[in-house]
Amino acid sequence: MSLPARTDVLVVGAGPAGLAAAIALADAGVDFVLVDRQAEGANTSRACVVHARTLEVLAELGVTDRLKELGVVVPTFTVRDGAAVLARVPFAGLPTDYPYTLMVPQDRTEAVLLARLREAGGDVHRPVEVTAVAGDATGVTVTTSAGTVRAKYVIGADGMHSRVRDEAGIGFTGATYAESFVLADVRMSWPLDREEVSLHLSPEGVTVVAPLPGAADRYRVVATVAEAPERPGVADIQSIVDARGPEGARTRVTEVLWSSRFRVHHRVADHYRAGRVLLAGDAAHVHSPAGGQGMNTGIQDAVELGRLLARVVAGEPDALLDTYEAKRRPVATEVVAFTDRMTRMATLRPRVARVLRNSVMKLAFSLPPVRAKLAYRLAELAAR
Structure with a gap:
């Protein structure tokens, strides 16, 4: 043209x-x-990740139903430290037609x-x-x-x-995080339910694992590392989930479908x-x-x-x-x-600070209003 x-x-x-x-x-x-x-x-x-407010906006453009056909609905967000579940945040009950996260x-x-x-x-x-x-x-x-x-x-x-x-x-005011990020779509055996996106806290860094549409062994892994390799491979992702995933779990990464590394800024125009x-x-x-x-x-x-x-x-x-x-x-x-x-909360390194963080989170997220507030915030419904 x-x-x-x-x-x-x-x-x-x-x-x-x-x-x-x-x-x-x-x-x-x-x-x-x-x-x-x-x-x-x-x-x-x-x-x-496509959140509820975005699904509402895209529904007005007539594309949300099409995206749902290509994605996987995930109704729960969890925060974990090793074997401990610090917070389980369900999206069900949110005031929206889309009470979930869509992974596409x-x-x-x-x-x-x-x-x-x-x-x-x-x-x-x-x-x-x-x-x-x-x-x-x-x-x-x-x-x-x-x-x-x-x-x-x-x-x-x-x-x-x-x-x-x-x-x-x-x-474009802001700064850059010291750590680099690994981003990878993988095939792996993962012990947690495919109906949750899990945020894993550890002194090594923050790690997010989420199910991807398609086969039951497809997952997205996002993790902070000191210096990420240019193209993270199976061994790189395996070491991350071994160190930061649920303790005692048997996790095996069999294939990296796509991977990248990047530096993250926090800036606003x-x-x-x-x-x-x-x-x-x-x-x-x-x-x-x-x-x-x-x-x-x-x-x-x-x-x-x-x-x-x-x-x-x-x-x-x-x-x-x-x-x-x-x-x-x-x-x-x-x-x-x-x-x-x-x-910053996810990457606390001193043991005393981590123990205090975990105790406060467990107590706070035992309260339904706190869980509902975080779900509402993650779903970006406050931006209506």
Whole structure:
């Protein structure tokens, strides 16, 4: 497809956030262009947790039922330290039509969103790399590897290293965790129920294990390590689950289906808007994967922003767009703080501190209101 010279909204980045924003624009009849620098869509698993609030938002776009067919429903979140269960948090009873977490790999989520976008008449221009963004009082001129586009508004959904954010001069305040993260989809024998996502606390680091759709031995493992290998293999994952999994359990990793390593930042954009340039997804906020909040928050950003832009393009005051940052940035700052607390709590090393933490958690989560509050928080229902 040739790149149009003019459009109402240019969306940069065709990950989950960019695709969701484009669907919202397409459904409203807005003229838009969606570009991505990659030659083809993501074909790796990456983020795979979809929480209740995101399922509500995606249901409005008509894709939740499709995702459910591809995912596995997980109704419980647990926190463990060795053999001890410190907290068992059920999602049942939440005030939503989706009282659970849905585990579905990101490549499948993106495929479903792309199919939905095409049904609405849209598509992605690839590979198109943005090299400059210059805004003025009436629009934004965006220089790309495929030509120049003049847009009334630009959505930067181009990830943590956002060129759009940098070109707009928006700061990205925060820091980087010292540890690196291992991310792997594996086949393994795992002693815990496939109806739970489990967070394992240990002085070696935080580890999350969650079931994946498909065969009963497919799981996602996310773990902090001092220095992760470039492509974690069977021996690497085996050593992690041996050291941090349930004590006395027989766990055997038989295959690594996909793996990666990454460093995690906890950062929030200083502003979500600079004139006619607006940010969504990882371009606006990044944080620890503890709790699986990142992609969820980004999709919710994108749908909210797409709908606001549709109203402005249709003639409502431009000032309406100021409500986007006012509503969504506090959500991101709370997510960053929440996931940072989870990460630091999970990686306590002194034995006395760990014993105290475990005792407090067991006592607190024996109370139904505390369990319900955490379930509500993880499900992101507070972001309605």
